[in-house]
Amino acid sequence: MTAARTATARALPPVLLLVVLLATWQTVVVVGQIPAFLLPSPSAIGSELVALWPTISSAILVTGGNSLLGLLLGALIGVVVAVVAGLLPSADRMLQPFVAGLAVVPIVALAPVLYTMYGAASEVARVIVAAIAAFVPVFVTTTRGLRQVRPVHRDLMRAYGATPRQATVTVTVPTALPFVFTGLRLASSLAVISAIVAEYFGGPRTGIGSFITTAAAGSNYARAWAFVVGGILVGLAFYGVTLAAEHLVRRRSGPRAG
Amino acid sequence: MTIQTAPQREEHPRGAVAVEVTGATRVFQGSAGTVTALDGVDLTVGAGEFVSLIGPSGCGKSTLLRLIADLDRPTAGTIEVFGRTAEQARLAHDYGIAFQQAGLLPWRTVRANIELPLAMHGTGRAARRERADHLIELVGLTEFADHYPDQLSGGMQQRVAIARAVAEEPSLLLMDEPFGALDEMTRERLQGELVRICAETRAAVVFVTHSIPEAVFLSDRVVVMSARPGQIREVVDIDLTRAARSDEGLREDAAYFAAVTRVREALHHGSPTPAQGVELR
Numbered sequence: 258m259t260a261a262r263t264a265t266a267r268a269l270p271p272v273l274l275l276v277v278l279l280a281t282w283q284t285v286v287v288v289g290q291i292p293a294f295l296l297p298s299p300s301a302i303g304s305e306l307v308a309l310w311p312t313i314s315s316a317i318l319v320t321g322g323n324s325l326l327g328l329l330l331g332a333l334i335g336v337v338v339a340v341v342a343g344l345l346p347s348a349d350r351m352l353q354p355f356v357a358g359l360a361v362v363p364i365v366a367l368a369p370v371l372y373t374m375y376g377a378a379s380e381v382a383r384v385i386v387a388a389i390a391a392f393v394p395v396f397v398t399t400t401r402g403l404r405q406v407r408p409v410h411r412d413l414m415r416a417y418g419a420t421p422r423q424a425t426v427t428v429t430v431p432t433a434l435p436f437v438f439t440g441l442r443l444a445s446s447l448a449v450i451s452a453i454v455a456e457y458f459g460g461p462r463t464g465i466g467s468f469i470t471t472a473a474a475g476s477n478y479a480r481a482w483a484f485v486v487g488g489i490l491v492g493l494a495f496y497g498v499t500l501a502a503e504h505l506v507r508r509r510s511g512p513r514a515g
Numbered sequence: 516m517t518i519q520t521a522p523q524r525e526e527h528p529r530g531a532v533a534v535e536v537t538g539a540t541r542v543f544q545g546s547a548g549t550v551t552a553l554d555g556v557d558l559t560v561g562a563g564e565f566v567s568l569i570g571p572s573g574c575g576k577s578t579l580l581r582l583i584a585d586l587d588r589p590t591a592g593t594i595e596v597f598g599r600t601a602e603q604a605r606l607a608h609d610y611g612i613a614f615q616q617a618g619l620l621p622w623r624t625v626r627a628n629i630e631l632p633l634a635m636h637g638t639g640r641a642a643r644r645e646r647a648d649h650l651i652e653l654v655g656l657t658e659f660a661d662h663y664p665d666q667l668s669g670g671m672q673q674r675v676a677i678a679r680a681v682a683e684e685p686s687l688l689l690m691d692e693p694f695g696a697l698d699e700m701t702r703e704r705l706q707g708e709l710v711r712i713c714a715e716t717r718a719a720v721v722f723v724t725h726s727i728p729e730a731v732f733l734s735d736r737v738v739v740m741s742a743r744p745g746q747i748r749e750v751v752d753i754d755l756t757r758a759a760r761s762d763e764g765l766r767e768d769a770a771y772f773a774a775v776t777r778v779r780e781a782l783h784h785g786s787p788t789p790a791q792g793v794e795l796r
C-alpha cells in the first residue's frame with residue numbers, strides 16, 4: 258500500500274513533465290501554424306499511431322525479434338570470448354586491439370554488404386549487425402568483472418584446496434555477474450538502435466526502420482513519427498528488462514564493502 | 516623464569532607437533548631488487564599450543580604464516596604440518612584460516628558463509644546446517660544467521676570469519692591479524708571469545724599480531740621477530756594458565772603485566788629506537 262503510493266509519488270513528476278511538454282508542443286504547432294514536414298503535432302502522430310497500430314505492432318515484433326536474437330548472440334559470444342581471454346593471457350593480448358577496433362568501426366555501415374551476402378529478403382544481416390554491436394560492451398564489462406576477484410577470496414579458495422572449477426563457481430562467477438549484466442544493459446540499447454538503422458539500408462520491408470524510411474520518403478511525416486514512437490517502445494522495453502535484471506543480480510552479488 | 520607445560524599438549528590425537536618450520540627462507544624478487552622477507556627461521560608449534568608471532572612491519576610474520584598455509588612457497592627450508600608437507604596438509608584441509616579482512620562472500624548469508632568450507636569439502640546438507648547453527652551460537656550471532664555480510668559491523672563480520680575458520684574442527688588455526696582492523700573494545704571481547712573457542716576445539720594456533728597485550732593475553736608462547744631480514748629474535752614463554760585467561764580480570768593481573776614487559780623488552784632489545792609499527796599501548 259505504502260510502497261505503491263511511494264512509487265506513484267515518484268513516477269508522478271516525470272509523467273507531469275511529459276504531459277506539459279506534449280501540450281506545449283501541440284500549442285506551438287497549432288498556434289504557430291507550423292507545416293507538418295517541419296514538425297507534426299502530437300495529436301496527428303497519435304492518430305497515425307492508433308490507425309496504423311496493426312502494422313506498427315507487427316513491425317515492433319520484427320525489429321524486436323532481430324534485436325533480441327542479435328543481443329543474445331552477441332552477449333553469448335562476448336561472455337565466452339571474455340572467459341577465454343581471462344583464462345589465457347596470450348589470447349587476451351591478441352583480442353584487446355581487435356575489440357578496440359571493433360568498437361570504433363561504424364557497425365551499421367556493414368549492413369549493405371551483409372544484405373548482398375545473405376540476400377535482400379533475409380533478416381540475417383540485421384541480426385548480425387545487432388550481434389556485433391552487442392558483443393563489444395558485454396565483452397568489455399565481462400573481462401573487467403572476471404578480474405575483480407579479491408585477493409583474500411583467492412587465498413581462501415587456495416586454502417580450501419578448491420579445484421579450478423569450484424573456485425570459478427564459488428567466487429569468480431558471482432563476482433563477475435553484476436558486471437556482465439551492466440554490459441547487457443548497455444548492449445540492449447545498442448542492439449535495438451543497430452537493428453533499426455540497419456533497416457535503413459535495404460532488406461525486407463518488415464521492421465520499424467524500413468517503415469520510417471518509406472513514410473518519410475512519401476512525405477507522411479506524422480506516420481514516420483508514429484513508427485519512431487514504435488522504435489522508442491522497443492528500446493524502452495529492452496532497456497527496462499535488462500535494467501531490472503541488473504538490479505536483481507546486483508542486490509545480492511558482486512564486490513561490496515566488507 | 517618458570518616454564519609451565521602448556522595444558523592439553525599431552526595425549527593430543529594428532530601427535531605432539533602441529534607445525535615444524537626448519538630453516539625457512541623467503542626471498543622476493545622485485546623490480547627494486549631482492550628482499551629477504553624471512554631468513555633461516557626455525558619454529559616448532561606443539562599440538563594444542565597457542566603461538567603468537569609479533570614484530571615490526573616487514574619482519575616477515577605474515578610471510579611465515581602464508582608459508583605454513585602453503586599460500587606461498589619458501590625459497591629454502593622445509594615446513595611440515597602434522598608430519599606432512601604444507602601442501603599435503605592444505606589439500607587435506609588440516610588447518611582453518613582467518614585474515615585481517617574478514618573476506619566473507621557478500622552474496623552469501625552468515626550461515627552460508629560459515630557452511631562454505633563444509634560445502635566445498637562435501638559435508639551433507641543436514642550435518643552442515645547443524646554445525647553452522649552450533650558455530651553461529653558459539654560466536655553469538657544467532658539473530659543474524661540469515662543476514663548478509665554488508666548488514667553486519669566489522670566485528671560481527673570477523674566473528675563470522677572465525678566461525679568459518681573453525682567450521683571443520685581443524686587441529687590447526689592460522690590467523691593473520693584477525694583483530695587488526697577492529698576497535699579496542701571489540702578486540703578485547705573477541706580475544707576472550709577466541710580463548711573460549713580454542714579451549715573447546717583444542718586446536719593449535721599460529722596468530723600474527725601487532726599488539727603486545729593481545730599476544731600476551733592469548734598465547735602460550737610469543738615469538739618476537741625482527742625485520743630486514745626477518746628472523747626470530749626471541750621466544751617468550753607466557754606462564755599464564757588457560758583457566759586464568761578465560762577471566763577478564765587477568766588483564767589487570769601482575770603476572771600479565773610482567774609478561775607484557777618481557778615481550779616489550781625482547782622487541783626493543785638491541786634496537787636503539789622503538790620498533791616501528793608495533794603498538795606499545
